[in-house]
Amino acid sequence: IEFHKEFLSKGTRALMCIPIRAKLENINYRGEDRRKSHYTNEINEGYIYLETERVFNRFDECRHRLANSLVPIIFINLENYKLKTLSSMDKLTGVSTRKFFEQEYHKAFDEARKSHGGFSVLMIDIDNFKGFNDTYGHRKGDEVLSRIGECLLSNVRNTDLVGRYGGEEFIIALKDAAEYEAMKIGEKIRKAIEKIRISKIKDPITVSIGIATFPKHGQFKEELIEKADQALYNAKEKGKNKVVIWDAQIFDTLHRVDRLAGIISGNINYDQRNILAILDIIDLVRGDLNQEEKVYEFLGRLIETVEAETCTLIYLGNDKKTIKTYSRIRLKPGWIEEPIINYNLVNRAILNKKGEFLIDWENINNMDLILNSPKWKSVIVHPVEFNGEIKGAIYATVPLREKEFDYNQYNMVKTLAGIFSPII
Structure with missing residues (x-):
């Protein structure tokens, strides 16, 4: 290494500079007689540079050997970083993959x-x-x-x-x-x-x-x-x-048709589950069960399909006020007697005739006693419409600590609610 004093920090009394190098050995076998061609190549990735202003310092042969022992570790980390950078970059455009x-x-x-x-x-x-x-x-x-x-x-x-x-x-x-x-x-x-x-x-x-x-x-x-x-x-x-x-x-x-978003995703397992859910709801609507039994099965299928914790069907009267609610929770048979529902979200969906998926930051009734913070919920709410008239609303929740509902799951709820709407 060529030494340039002008690049030293002011007051430098001692320095140590160790190249970060690794030897690469290649052995080539050529021809039928398997003659060997052996050569060694060195790659220089950088330097370990240490300096001190102290006159009495510990820059000795022992410290040099200690610093030199770190070279293989640093070299491997640098190579791994380079590989990660290369694998994360789109070669044609230079931006991330x-x-x-x-x-x-x-x-x-x-x-x-x-x-x-x-x-x-x-x-x-x-x-x-x-x-x-x-x-x-x-x-x-x-x-x-x-x-x-x-x-x-x-x-x-x-x-x-x-x-x-x-x-x-x-x-x-x-x-x-x-x-x-x-x-x-x-x-x-x-x-x-x-x-x-x-x-x-x-x-x-x-x-x-x-x-x-x-x-x-x-x-x-x-x-x-x-x-x-x-x-x-x-x-x-x-x-x-x-x-x-x-x-x-x-x-x-928008003129684009998004009705298949959340139904056909390209993931075979999810697609199969979603298509089966649609077929099940169609069979349920056509089946011989009474209305309450159909609602019970519908909510259970909805919980399973979008991986919700609770799912509620809200019935509306002619004045658009709630007259009855049916609610289920995952893995438990029977109805929930007093479901926690943010009716501000429900009323907004009914008024706008349009659903949404969001985090319910307003609801702080249910507290986590360990963390001393509200148990925030991710919510899907969507009006159920039949023959141009709003008949009710679907309200699905899941704890935010578990997951967030996404657009695909929202669209799946919208699709299944549309199929089930004649029952309401």
Whole structure:
């Protein structure tokens, strides 16, 4: 190592510098006579550097051997880190793979929830990307993806997460960013990509961006991504090359059909369970049981399908007031006599004629005596409609410490409630 005194800290009295190296040996067998070719190669990954300002110090041969003994351990850790970095990065675009992004996204979302900070998701899709591949070839298409990946990374903060979600779709998680900041960054990205120029490509390169923000637009990890995706779809419908923030009107006017979300997921076990549940409810509606028996079986099947703790069917009178409730709890036969229900959520669903899934932060009646905190619940509430009239509501809960209901489970409740509605 060439020694440069000018790089030493002021007052340095002694230093120790040990290269982090490992020997790699290769043995090659060639030909029928199995002649051996043996050579050794060294890889230098960095240095262990120690210095002290003390005149009387312990930088001696013994300490040198001790520090040197750490080299193999440090080398292995550095190699493991490099492998992890390579496996987490999409080679073409330089952004994170979807798997790695989702792992980090869950951590970042949980941190935002605990700190009550802003958190936003941007879904980004390249406009007319198929046309680039068809017109200019896949190599040029890959170049478009690569340049956009670079552009995304250079226009976000080091703390933000950028991933390739699939094909020509990207996703960004913005930490500590509320709606205004997310929109500002989204527009910055859109304008930067609009300026990209690639040789031989004459068509403009643009993207459409959808944004959803926690907690304003959603309180669940999957819900936030779903709503950002809905906003992205709306940006496409508006003519592309736009940034759109999710709102309730988008949900109501979407032309995309989401009826199979939560029913057909690609997971064979879940799909089989969901299809069987649908068939069971159809048979139940057509069966010979009386109304109360059918409700009992329906609630039990609903608990099993969406993995709820309790499930309640609320009957409404002509004045839209509750006239009767049927409620069950998992693994226990019979009815629950006094179910805990947040009627503010039920009334809102009935008034808006639209269900939702959320965490019930309002209900603090049930306390955890060990932790001295409320037993928060994740809730699905959905009105039951038949022939255009609201006849009742489904109210499902599960302890937050166990899980959170997601969009797929909400849609499954909505689907099964629709099938069962003639009984009510």
